[in-house]
Amino acid sequence: MAEIAYWEAIRRAHDEEMANDKLVIAMGEDIGVAGGTYKATFGLYDKYGPERIIDTPISENSYTGIGIGASMAGMRPIIEIMSINFALLALDTLINAAAKIHYMSGGQISCPIVMRTPGGTAHQLAAQHSARLARMFMSTSGLRVVTPRGPLDAYGMLKSAVRSNDPVIIIEHEQMYNLKEDIPDEEFFRPLEGAEVVREGSDITLIGYNYSVHLCLQAAKRLEADGISAEVLDLRALKPLDRESIRKSVEKTHRVLVAEEDEAPVGVGAEIMAVITEDCFYALDAQPVRIHAADVPVPYNAKLEKAAIPSADDVYHGALKVMGKI
Amino acid sequence: MNDADKKRLLREMIFYRRFEDRTFEAYMERKIGGFLHLYTGQEAVATGVLEMARTGQGADNDYVITGYRDHVHAIKTGAAPREVMAELYGKETGSSKGRGGSMHIFDASQNFMGGYALVGQPFPLAAGLAMGCKHKGTDQIAICFLGDGANNQGTFHETMNMAKVWNLPVLFVCENNQYAIGTHINRSTAVLDQYKRVCAYDMEASQHDGMDIDIVMEASKKAIDFVRSGKGPYFIEFMTYRYRGHSMSDAKGYRTKEEEAEWQKRDPIKIYTERLIEAGIIKAADIKTMEKEIDDEIENDIIKFAEESPEPKVEDLTKYVLDDNPDPRWVGPLHK
Structure with a gap:
């Protein structure tokens, strides 16, 4: 057991899943060279390179769509959206495409993407950086929505989300990235269902x-x-x-x-x-x-x-x- | 390309025309619901481009993706016409098991990755498919067919940029039929030549006649070779025309009969038929036989299959929403 912060738990899950499977990639704004806004991919650019830790332009809808397309070709993309407010720009590809493709293709094509994004208020970020929106994703058929409360679930649910064949939205929280908890040193998974x-x-x-x-x-x-x-x-x-x-x-x-x-x-x-x-x-x-x-x-x-x-x-x-x- | 191939191509285009005409009839008979967007007039584009792509070889195919006018693209990529028709009929035997309909034909076994109803949405999906090909190190490419209207979406600009920055093996095929639903391109779009728009992203691009399949094939071959050789994305524009309305409830009040007649003089099937007759590859009488065979196939095999196939079961309503056999290690539940 070791006490680690929420952001370190997410980073560890990225690292292990990327080491385990070459089809796992991560993409998002500033996640590579800059190390990630909340350090969720800190150091991984040096380890996995620009083809797997992909710094995207500020084009949320289309880089989410590219992640979805890659997942349709067998990849396992972890898409970071810097703030859940920006996820609103990606709703077309996320909701109209990712959430529906498995169904409207009659089960032929899966979109195993993970979208990680912090929602919530934190230190006077004002209206356009403080949205929650959990309720909106919760009401969309074809998505899984999980809300890890601490490092244990942040690590274990991200690992499960990467391996699940469904599109999974992981809602994090800006106030929780430094929250600490003891988690086991050995690899483990936390399921995506169950209170x-x-x-x-x-x-x-x-x-x-x-x-x-x-x-x-x-x-x-x-x-x-x-x-x-x-x-x-x-x-x-x-x-x-x-x-x-x-x-x-x-x-x-x-x-x-x-x-x-x-x-x-x-x-x-x-x-x-x-x-x-x-x-x-x-x-x-x-x-x-x-x-x-x-x-x-x-x-x-x-x-x-x-x-x-x-x-x-x-x-x-x-x-x-x-x-x-x- | 030998004479037999040329005859086959002509037959394919006639087949697509008559297939679409037959869906029109079935729609009028209320056998097909929802929206129905027909490809009539544009046949040379999908037929010619995909003739030059890798199709009909299952998992090794290039990835193909398009908008809602998707029946012909699906079939030319390798989907069975009877399954496409059964999909239009909403049947369990349809290519999407009756869950998608006309606008959402899928055939994953042939890498036909779907028809989409959100204009411009396939741009990023295609670039993502291309990213998958590149990442896995295969020599497959992704081919995205969309109309001129799609180029006014944000996804066009966002995706062209990323496709170029990441040097993705994707071919964007712009089928410029000049109408975004019922609005003419000169009323909606600042730059009329669509291929010029991607110079903003320093992307290779060209424009060609989309009514002549020989021109389509020659241009497509160059573009596909370019993309497959790892030189990055390519944007190819074909000038074409859709004879029918945007969908079924379209009185075409936005254009003149004269304009339609002008384009139909350069009908892709007419042009190619005359060329093959002139070259002595086919006789006028053979065309009649060919049409008869096609109509028989459509009626006795394709329509019959669609008519006689079962509908999906209501108890399967929620099948396919999520993975129906999830691994409990990842999905749970937490407490059994």
Whole structure:
């Protein structure tokens, strides 16, 4: 075991998968000579060269399309999009092509691409660098969407994503690249499906994904001091969604809160609430609560930004509301 | 190219014309749904270019990709005509198992990588296929057929740039029929000669008559040799004309009967038929026999197959959305 940062975990997964299979390539803006905006490919340009660590021009839609075309010819491209906001430029090739080609070719052609991209707010990046958008990819047929909460999943899910035959979107978070965790020294894989209970509890279930898992964990600690036992469920994969784990946890605790950094209308939380209503309505002892971002473009001003985005404090108070304590 | 090859090429072009005409009839009979974009008038381009490419050899084929006017490109690359027709009928035996339809013909076994309905989307996909060829060190190339209208998409400029920067083995074939759906090129496009546009990316390019298959083949051979020899991408433009509307609900109010008649004087099948008759390779009477044989094949084999094939099962609705047999080591779930 060794404690490594999120970015180092991603870098290690790139390195191992590229060493394992010559068909694995990485492409994106500044990932090569410059070493990667978040260092996810740091040093790999020197090791694998410009044909496999490909610095692209700032042409998100077409370099994603080139990655998709390469995958149709048997390659395994890992496509980095520097910020999820820029992924909007690549939606045509990603959603109209990658997500649909396997289906509309009657299963003949796979597009095994991985798209890695950070979504989320971080230190006053303002509206055009702070989008979340998980909910948009979650609603697209033909994609897998995963949200690693820490180095263990960041490493293990990237490795699995490279080997999966489906197009996989990995949503990272700008605030998590320096987050550290012990991970095994030997090679391992973490599956692309299945939610995970990351803290056992009996009074309330706090559901999160990506960065919001950490808000849930912080809130759970405070709730414990109040004598409330909170279970924290990390969804891990938004598509396909693990409905069974949601049901199991809610049937155990009978109370539930969903925390997301996306805005609420048609958000991830809305879908989770629908699952709870459909699958475990009668297990509920209290009205569920959603914690989410305000329905505004993310403001620049630090005070406004903080007000727009949910915090651990918001999750804590939301949980107290579910528990009938406020 | 010997006389037998020339006869075969003529037969192929007549076959494509009559195949498309028959799909038109089937559409009118409501046997075919959705949109239907016919290739009538442009036959010499796909036939001539792909005659010079590596096709019909399965996995060793060059990669071919195009837009939604894709039936002929698929067949010339190696797809079975009866499977293409069955696809138009939405049948399980169709080339995309009835999931794609007219605009999304695929035949992976022949490296025909699809028809796409988003104008300009195949540009980057083609460059990616070429990147795959280059990376794997095969001598295959990627060939991308698109119309003049596609060149006004951002993907055109982005892809031309990257194809050149990365020296990818890709041939871009511009079928310039002068109409982007119903808008004439001189109302939508600042530079009318499309091949000139890629000089912005320092790419090799040329423009040719697309109605004469001999010219198409000669020009294509040079372009394909250039690309296959590792010299980088090439953009080849063919001047051509689509006789029918953009799709089926097109009254062609944007152009004159005179213009249509002018182009039809230089019909690709007419030009080539006259040339072969003049050279004594074929007789006028042989053409009639050939047409009869083709119609019989279309009716008794191709249409019959499409008509009699089963539809996909409703219980298979969600098949092919994702990998249907994923490896649990990578995909999971986390807890069994």
